[in-house]
Amino acid sequence: MLKRKFSDEELRALIDTDDTEPLFKEALKVRRENYGDDVYIRGLIEFTNYCRNNCYYCGIQRGNTGLSRYRLTHDDILECTEAGYELGFRTFVLQGGEDLTYTDKEICGIVHDIKAAHPDCAVTLSIGEKDRKSYAVYKSAGADRYLLRHETAEAAHYAMLHPAEMSLENRKSCLWALKELGYQVGSGFMVGSPYQTIDNLVSDLRFLEELEPDMIGIGPFLPHADTPFRDKEKGSLKRCVNLIAVLRLMFPYALIPSTTALGTIHPEGREMGLRAGANVVMPNLSPPKVSKLYTLYDNKLCTGAEAAQNLNELRAKVEAAGFRISIGKGNVREH
Ligand code: 5AD
Numbered sequence: 001m002l003k004r005k006f007s008d009e010e011l012r013a014l015i016d017t018d019d020t021e022p023l024f025k026e027a028l029k030v031r032r033e034n035y036g037d038d039v040y041i042r043g044l045i046e047f048t049n050y051c052r053n054n055c056y057y058c059g060i061q062r063g064n065t066g067l068s069r070y071r072l073t074h075d076d077i078l079e080c081t082e083a084g085y086e087l088g089f090r091t092f093v094l095q096g097g098e099d100l101t102y103t104d105k106e107i108c109g110i111v112h113d114i115k116a117a118h119p120d121c122a123v124t125l126s127i128g129e130k131d132r133k134s135y136a137v138y139k140s141a142g143a144d145r146y147l148l149r150h151e152t153a154e155a156a157h158y159a160m161l162h163p164a165e166m167s168l169e170n171r172k173s174c175l176w177a178l179k180e181l182g183y184q185v186g187s188g189f190m191v192g193s194p195y196q197t198i199d200n201l202v203s204d205l206r207f208l209e210e211l212e213p214d215m216i217g218i219g220p221f222l223p224h225a226d227t228p229f230r231d232k233e234k235g236s237l238k239r240c241v242n243l244i245a246v247l248r249l250m251f252p253y254a255l256i257p258s259t260t261a262l263g264t265i266h267p268e269g270r271e272m273g274l275r276a277g278a279n280v281v282m283p284n285l286s287p288p289k290v291s292k293l294y295t296l297y298d299n300k301l302c303t304g305a306e307a308a309q310n311l312n313e314l315r316a317k318v319e320a321a322g323f324r325i326s327i328g329k330g331n332v333r334e335h
Helices: 008-015 020-035 074-087 104-117 132-141 155-161 168-180 198-211 237-250 260-265 269-275 308-320
Strands: 038-041 043-048 091-096 122-126 145-147 184-191 215-220 324-326
Touching: 008 198, 008 237, 020 237, 038 308, 043 074, 074 091, 074 104, 074 308, 091 104, 091 145, 104 122, 104 132, 132 168, 145 215, 155 168, 168 184, 168 198, 184 198, 184 237, 198 237, 215 237, 215 260, 237 260, 237 269, 260 269, 269 308, 308 324
Parallel strands: 038 324, 043 091, 091 122, 122 145, 145 184, 184 215
Antiparallel strands: none
16 A cells, blocks of 8 residues: 655645645545545543543643543443444444543453443543553453554653653553554644644654554644643644645555544534545544533534434534445554
8 A cells, every 4th residue: 555755845835735625635535545435433432531640731631620520430331332332333432531540450341341242343442551561451351442642753842741740752652562462553643732843743744654553633732721721822723634634645544533623623624624534533422411521622522413322413414525434343454
């Protein structure tokens, strides 16, 4: 599969180009060659908004004392997957803050029970930085995929977004461990996070070329009122959509979601992402009473087509954009 190689100069030009038509046209051609018109759906279960970390950009950071916190129990989560299965979901993404209340044994129990009830489904974990040993036991319990964005690939920029106890080095070593353990791995970054330069974005793409992840998630930075970045400017919609097209050309095989952040920054954002080459959407399967508490940023969408319960609304939007929702696990193509 031809992975396009771009020079740094070409990347900088593409990321900011206003002449988007040829870029999107080529990205769509590559997308169709690999995935046809299929858009895969993932049922996202945001099972805890407790987090031990204090990432400056994130609304569920532990320092945000004004937030009501929640945890879903094992049974709550299994109920979500039952409902999701009935709706047609065949991938469940368990995402949460880094909440050590859930022991490895409990995570394994949840993964095991979902896989036992639905051997035809994939289980994706997105629960942050853990020891290699923990990643290994989740894998043995049946976890198939793991999402962990690198957030930014330059250590100096990483340090501007995270407190000193976190490091890019550790983030990267987690990603390599996940790969070695045989997970389908997803990474990615925010577009327009504070202090980000265009060269940071080029470094993000270079790091992804090295890592070759199966899934690549990007979305615009959006400020949250109860974080140190409350007054920072939001990311650029244009850069984000252009970057999706660039990712499609560089990683033709990849699963690339049109993210909630993209849907939040613009009413047509989700569709713009799909038309630029994204091929995954991740509606929210969390119970409605908690989905408004998983506030990574202000005004995060959790209703309408964003709610898994309204799959028909999403289906209509995906079709209006020229694609169709595909039921199935939606595994990555061979690289
Ligand atoms: N704006 C946009 N994206 C954010 N994330 C966290 N906080 C924000 C924010 N303020 C993203 C991070 C994280 C993912 C779950 O959500 O990239 O990896």
